[in-house]
Amino acid sequence: MARRLKFSIAQPITIIGWYIASFLLIGDISGIVQFVQKPHQRRALTQAYYYAIFAATLYFIIATLMVATVYGAWKKHYSKEFKLNTSQRTLMLQTISFMIYSIGGAAVYAKIEGWHFLDAVYFVNYTLLTVGIGDYAPMTHLGRGLLFPFAFGGIVILGLVVGSIRSLVLERGKDKLGSRMTEKKREAVLKDLLKKGDDQKLNPIQTAAQAKAAEMSERQRREEEFNLMRKVQEMTATRQKWIALSLSGGAWLLLWLIGALVFYFAEHEQGWTYFQSLYFAYTTLLTIGYGDFKPFSNSGKAFFVLWSLLAVPTLTIVISNLGDTVVKAIRDVTLYLGEFTVLPGDAGVRTRLKQSMDRVKKTSNSEPQHTHGQAGDAFIEPPGLLREEGRDEEEEAENETAVHKVEDTERHPSQSSDRETGDFIGSTIHEYHYLLAKESRKVMNHLNEAPPRQYSYREWCYYLKLLGEDESSSASHRRPEVDPRKGGKVEMQQAQTSGSKEWSWVGEKSPLMGEMEEAEWVLQKLSEKLEKNLRDLHEKERGKKAGSSSGGSDTILEREESKSDEKRKR
Numbered sequence: 001m002a003r004r005l006k007f008s009i010a011q012p013i014t015i016i017g018w019y020i021a022s023f024l025l026i027g028d029i030s031g032i033v034q035f036v037q038k039p040h041q042r043r044a045l046t047q048a049y050y051y052a053i054f055a056a057t058l059y060f061i062i063a064t065l066m067v068a069t070v071y072g073a074w075k076k077h078y079s080k081e082f083k084l085n086t087s088q089r090t091l092m093l094q095t096i097s098f099m100i101y102s103i104g105g106a107a108v109y110a111k112i113e114g115w116h117f118l119d120a121v122y123f124v125n126y127t128l129l130t131v132g133i134g135d136y137a138p139m140t141h142l143g144r145g146l147l148f149p150f151a152f153g154g155i156v157i158l159g160l161v162v163g164s165i166r167s168l169v170l171e172r173g174k175d176k177l178g179s180r181m182t183e184k185k186r187e188a189v190l191k192d193l194l195k196k197g198d199d200q201k202l203n204p205i206q207t208a209a210q211a212k213a214a215e216m217s218e219r220q221r222r223e224e225e226f227n228l229m230r231k232v233q234e235m236t237a238t239r240q241k242w243i244a245l246s247l248s249g250g251a252w253l254l255l256w257l258i259g260a261l262v263f264y265f266a267e268h269e270q271g272w273t274y275f276q277s278l279y280f281a282y283t284t285l286l287t288i289g290y291g292d293f294k295p296f297s298n299s300g301k302a303f304f305v306l307w308s309l310l311a312v313p314t315l316t317i318v319i320s321n322l323g324d325t326v327v328k329a330i331r332d333v334t335l336y337l338g339e340f341t342v343l344p345g346d347a348g349v350r351t352r353l354k355q356s357m358d359r360v361k362k363t364s365n366s367e368p369q370h371t372h373g374q375a376g377d378a379f380i381e382p383p384g385l386l387r388e389e390g391r392d393e394e395e396e397a398e399n400e401t402a403v404h405k406v407e408d409t410e411r412h413p414s415q416s417s418d419r420e421t422g423d424f425i426g427s428t429i430h431e432y433h434y435l436l437a438k439e440s441r442k443v444m445n446h447l448n449e450a451p452p453r454q455y456s457y458r459e460w461c462y463y464l465k466l467l468g469e470d471e472s473s474s475a476s477h478r479r480p481e482v483d484p485r486k487g488g489k490v491e492m493q494q495a496q497t498s499g500s501k502e503w504s505w506v507g508e509k510s511p512l513m514g515e516m517e518e519a520e521w522v523l524q525k526l527s528e529k530l531e532k533n534l535r536d537l538h539e540k541e542r543g544k545k546a547g548s549s550s551g552g553s554d555t556i557l558e559r560e561e562s563k564s565d566e567k568r569k570r
Helices: 007-036 047-074 086-113 117-128 141-196 208-214 218-266 274-285 298-324 326-340 349-364 393-410 429-444 457-466 490-498 518-546 553-569
Strands: none
Touching (some): 007 047, 047 117, 086 117, 141 218, 141 298, 218 274, 218 298, 274 298, 298 326, 429 457, 457 518
């Protein structure tokens, strides 16, 4: 991982090293037991013995997982090379720093307070985790004085470690899990449409007769596809949040019950019941730490250190998932009840009731509301001028005026007549390039929004228009095909074999599918389009200069450029 050796050389050395360390510890553990079990002597195994058991187990698990990755790379499931990204490197460095800080602090307190070293490790653990059991506490003035900077620094480092774990494991896992769940839900919706015989709405409308029979234009049909995909995303997002809560909550519950069981057996000489062990484990997991129950056995103290380091970050993830689901629902209900009771909002009770009724009617109405014109509309508003639902009218008017001022100051001088003509794609190739650059700059501001920006259908129409696709035309549209017998993989196979660029909003080529955010997708496509156009323009200019010596060639190139501009405008 330090990149001082080739990965193909370092990996087998690391795997063999972990296995050797594990087997050596297992041999030590097995040999020590023979010296302890002597007749007529009462002896106890030290904390180091139990730490050795934990270490041998972890070493063996790590080596086995690395062997599994080697096998996966051989089967081409993983890359044969592994390089740490910034998040992974940060987590490793923070974890190493926390371990060094804890062990170093334990060595200092063992010297100052006269404790055994592993007892000092136990003290440092419940101190930095803010549990505060209280069976070990500094009694000297020096120990108490050092606690001020030591505890503060350790808690900060621990917070950084927990934050890195959450961002690395939770967020990256959420993206991959969300993409997979969206794909499964999309396939289920398409299969359901096919089963009900309602899949005709997925067929592109290519002729006027088809439009008349379907009583909608191609653009209206595409909007229904778009709304269907948005519904799939909403259902997937809600389900994903509750699944994440179930998984993290289940892990926390497992740690609680199993931890209590281990403490029940470890502290049998104290006469703990399983309920008392549950009570101790619960107050420890929530970092309450009353101190009425304390582990006195060496096995209990050693297990406490390992168990608490796993349990506290798990609890942090549970609380985060609770904030996205249960806490959010309680907050919304509380605010909603407050609107009708003691703290009415600015809109008033009557307006709030009207909005609730409108929302219920909108939800119950299965037909989409078409706010745009029919197929072939020439006028497409840019995203910067779109009105957002639910805004106050005065705020909307102020923002609209401000946006118009910005648009007027940013508009290219030769673009002043675009609003009158209804052409926002530009009347010349240079204006078109200017629009691509300007919209790319605007989309860049959407990249870091939380939650990620989701564009409306009218915004997507405008961006696709800039990319050379017209939602009113079925030239680049296709029907998403799903075969229930093959798990919905027909469309992918067709796309790979035919090489077609046709796509559907509910297909695998949809911009709403995959792990890439919408703003990132739009920015990438706009940049690629601008780069390609500039490269073509440069080659055309070189062709002009090369053919300037031959008569009439310059005129032919100018005619081709004029025809291209007229075609794009249409």
